[in-house]
Amino acid sequence: MADLQRILAAIDEGLDDSVARLFELARIPSISTDPQFKQDCRKAALWLADALKHSGFASSVRDTEGHPMVVAHYEPAARGKTVAHVLFYGHYDVQPADPLDKWHTPPFEPQRIKKNGAERLYGRGLADDKGQLMTFIEAFRHWLAVEGSLPFRITILLEGEEESGSPSLVPFLAANARELSCDAAFVCDTDLWDEKTPAIVTRLRGLLHEEITVRGPRIDLHSGLYGGAAQNPARVLAKIIASFHDRSGRVTIPGFYDGVDELPPTIKKQWKSMKFSERYFLRQVGLSEPAGEKGRMLLEQIWSRPTLEVNGIYGGYTGRGTKTVLPAEATVKISCRLVGRQNHKKIRAALRRHVKSLLPKDCTASFGGHAGSPAVVISEKSPFIARAAEGLKREFGRDPVFIGSGGSIPVVGHFKDVLKMDSVLVGFGLNDDAIHSPNEKYDLASFHKGIRSWAWITDALGRKV
Numbered sequence: 001m002a003d004l005q006r007i008l009a010a011i012d013e014g015l016d017d018s019v020a021r022l023f024e025l026a027r028i029p030s031i032s033t034d035p036q037f038k039q040d041c042r043k044a045a046l047w048l049a050d051a052l053k054h055s056g057f058a059s060s061v062r063d064t065e066g067h068p069m070v071v072a073h074y075e076p077a078a079r080g081k082t083v084a085h086v087l088f089y090g091h092y093d094v095q096p097a098d099p100l101d102k103w104h105t106p107p108f109e110p111q112r113i114k115k116n117g118a119e120r121l122y123g124r125g126l127a128d129d130k131g132q133l134m135t136f137i138e139a140f141r142h143w144l145a146v147e148g149s150l151p152f153r154i155t156i157l158l159e160g161e162e163e164s165g166s167p168s169l170v171p172f173l174a175a176n177a178r179e180l181s182c183d184a185a186f187v188c189d190t191d192l193w194d195e196k197t198p199a200i201v202t203r204l205r206g207l208l209h210e211e212i213t214v215r216g217p218r219i220d221l222h223s224g225l226y227g228g229a230a231q232n233p234a235r236v237l238a239k240i241i242a243s244f245h246d247r248s249g250r251v252t253i254p255g256f257y258d259g260v261d262e263l264p265p266t267i268k269k270q271w272k273s274m275k276f277s278e279r280y281f282l283r284q285v286g287l288s289e290p291a292g293e294k295g296r297m298l299l300e301q302i303w304s305r306p307t308l309e310v311n312g313i314y315g316g317y318t319g320r321g322t323k324t325v326l327p328a329e330a331t332v333k334i335s336c337r338l339v340g341r342q343n344h345k346k347i348r349a350a351l352r353r354h355v356k357s358l359l360p361k362d363c364t365a366s367f368g369g370h371a372g373s374p375a376v377v378i379s380e381k382s383p384f385i386a387r388a389a390e391g392l393k394r395e396f397g398r399d400p401v402f403i404g405s406g407g408s409i410p411v412v413g414h415f416k417d418v419l420k421m422d423s424v425l426v427g428f429g430l431n432d433d434a435i436h437s438p439n440e441k442y443d444l445a446s447f448h449k450g451i452r453s454w455a456w457i458t459d460a461l462g463r464k465v
Helices: 004-013 017-026 037-054 130-147 169-175 231-244 265-272 277-283 297-305 345-358 385-394 410-419 444-461
Strands: 058-063 067-076 085-091 112-117 118-122 153-159 184-187 199-204 204-213 308-315 327-340 365-366 399-407 424-426 439-441
Touching: 004 017, 004 130, 004 199, 004 444, 017 118, 017 130, 017 444, 037 058, 037 067, 037 153, 085 130, 085 365, 085 410, 112 169, 112 385, 112 399, 118 444, 130 153, 130 444, 184 385, 199 385, 204 345, 231 308, 231 327, 265 297, 265 399, 277 297, 297 399, 327 345, 345 365, 385 424, 385 444, 410 424, 439 444
Parallel strands: 085 153, 085 184, 184 424, 199 399
Antiparallel strands: 058 067, 067 153, 112 118, 118 439, 199 424, 204 327, 204 365, 308 327
16 A cells, blocks of 8 residues: 555655746746747647656657647556556646736746735646646656555546647547546546635536627618618617526526436535525625526526526627617627536527527528537546545545536546546636636645645545446
8 A cells, every 4th residue: 555644745845846847837838829839839748748757657749730739648567456547637728818917927937925824826827727737747746756656547638729629639539539548537627615625526517609690781771761660680689689588587498498407405405505605706796696597596507507698799880989870780699508418409409490580571690600518417426536535535624515617628528428438527726816817826725735635536546446
């Protein structure tokens, strides 16, 4: 058996060195969406592959049509004794740092700053996702330095395009399915519930995008000469948008709720016990009252219930001042967050039928759909979740909570669809880390406890699952 206390002591004593290594990686501006940073993305991939190689992994940088993937493998010497083969995933690319004038420190010159009794690490990508992926890399490095070997087979996949839609991911997974398929995938790109309470995400909402353009007259019309006589696409579109929800906040599209299940009673009870302040959550963004489905607690509204939301509306004159026209066309951009067994293709078709049914004579509609992704629900009874929960409890001294995520993490669905494996989502961020924003930070305690947690989880996974 591994000497966990020696490993944890090595992690504690080597924390400054771990921070220094993280800062080396964070100094590389690996912005995947901007072509001028293409070489920086490769540089980050090479840095990670080299770090894994020196820790004891067989690592390589794999080219794609976009930015490269990093793939690493660890095979224990005593292969016959291994009990699992686990994949660990993170992404090394980051969001652009704009607006630069809002940063208190240079985004790619990471800083360690003590404030209000807590030490924080500031810089682009420290929470999303370089600091997160370095937690398991550092845990494995210390484990190998102390023990000489890890207790099970490990594959590591580090992506370079997560922040720009992962265009190369599915083709890469499909082309390398035999190599990458494991018993389970651990994804480190999520948050703690709070500073003292770990969390495992078991519900991710899916996503559907739709763009609707209503057209009426051949050209924009003078609002005095034609107003009152001609169809106004903006007014028609407004009526259609208003029809999407009833007074209780439910979506009215026929069949929209097909495949939406109620929460298991145990999960609903746990969510109710989490002391989540709806008032504080909304007050942070200048609001005061939940606007979703009536009779649902806010955590249900953002974690386990589907939505249809307007993302943008435009048509006619939108510049400064006035211009008296009836627009020839008007457009709305919509996104739906999906849950359970909702089928995004059926919902798209139903949405389009609903829109067409409300069009008056002389108006037509066109649609611009984008790729959708299904929701993901991971059983809380998974043996891999049980091992993760055990490790987290040993580090934090309390059981982790099983939570949902209002957002979508498409890689989890891709792992399921392409590699036929479930994921376990464990992360150590906090909701005030300002990811994607100026002054992104990662608490030193999050980084430290993250490394320690992976040591505990590694020990738990080393036993028969």
